[in-house]
Amino acid sequence: MASKVLGFPEREGAARRHRPVLPRQAMPDVDCAFCGSSKTEPISVYGCHMLTSQYLCLSCKSTFDRVRDD
Numbered sequence: 001m002a003s004k005v006l007g008f009p010e011r012e013g014a015a016r017r018h019r020p021v022l023p024r025q026a027m028p029d030v031d032c033a034f035c036g037s038s039k040t041e042p043i044s045v046y047g048c049h050m051l052t053s054q055y056l057c058l059s060c061k062s063t064f065d066r067v068r069d070d
Contacts, residue, residue, distance in 0.1 A: 032057035033064040
């Protein structure tokens, strides 16, 4: 059952019950932290910590975290 929190659908499961899922369109475009390429795509709204987002570089295939500013 998908409920709404702040206008965003909620993820299923106990660990993610109260974290809203942001649409990928709402996540900013960023450059790769390793090679500087702009060919990146978001993997997860939340990275290792609640204040980071995870991205994947399509050029060097690295994953990296970015500190969110929202």
